[in-house]
Amino acid sequence: MNTAGDPRAPHAMSDLGRRVAARRARLGLSRDDVAERAGSTPGYIAYVEQQVPAPGVEFLVRLANALETTVQDLTGYAADAAPGGARAGYRARMEEIGETECWELLDGHGVGRIAVEGRDGIMVFPVNYQVVDGSIAFMTAPDSSLARASASGVDVAFEQDRMDEAFSQGWSVLLVGPVRTVSEETEARRIKDAVHSAPWAEGGRDTVVLLAPRRVTGRRIQVPGAPGAPSGPADRAPSGR
The missing domain is CATH 2.30.110.10 (Electron Transport, Fmn-binding Protein; Chain A)
Known part of the structure; x- marks a missing residue:
């Protein structure tokens, strides 16, 4: 059975990997799609999802943009924080x-x-x-x-x-x-x-x-x-x- 698009797959080894796989599945994107958007390769996207990676900040920003989300949400940094704590945007x-x-x-x-x-x-x-x-x-x-x-x-x-x-x-x-x-x-x-x-x-x-x-x-x-x-x-x- 192909579990490449299933965020519940047991090979998702890290919190980041699970969030990347879940977000990709939610958007209906393949690893090729995400790689093209992020300027990476499908193999490295698979590595991020399946292993315990430590990507640099620059790549995390590109990956978050590719998945139409934020670095904070992708890494779980704000998972336990009450939403809406940021200041109002300029000319919102x-x-x-x-x-x-x-x-x-x-x-x-x-x-x-x-x-x-x-x-x-x-x-x-x-x-x-x-x-x-x-x-x-x-x-x-x-x-x-x-x-x-x-x-x-x-x-x-x-x-x-x-x-x-x-x-x-x-x-x-x-x-x-x-x-x-x-x-x-x-x-x-x-x-x-x-x-x-x-x-x-x-x-x-x-x-x-x-x-x-x-x-x-x-x-x-x-x-x-x-x-x-x-x-x-x-x-x-x-x-x-």
């Missing part, structure tokens, strides 16, 4: 994100946050999610707050975001709508088979819940001159005259 601006792009940013699956009414009021907790036919699917325990909410069909809010600490920019997507429990066995099995990753937490989380959003909105903060930010006359520095 906020813009709305259209619904089509919101779905693209959700990228099919991942981990987001859901807000639901619980026994003690509003609760917000992380969830593994999967996009299925224009809805968001979750796996939860049958006695969870999310399962109880789905039984009554109340509205919940689901949020996903990304931040680039190095440039103080990022985006967030918010989906609001009713949730329901998928009780029909064939439909539930189809969704379970489509799920990319089972819930990280244990505890019999095999109840399928679907969020059918009535409202999909997003916002982005961009800093002129930062990666991914459009450039134009308005973004140029003053001439000093």
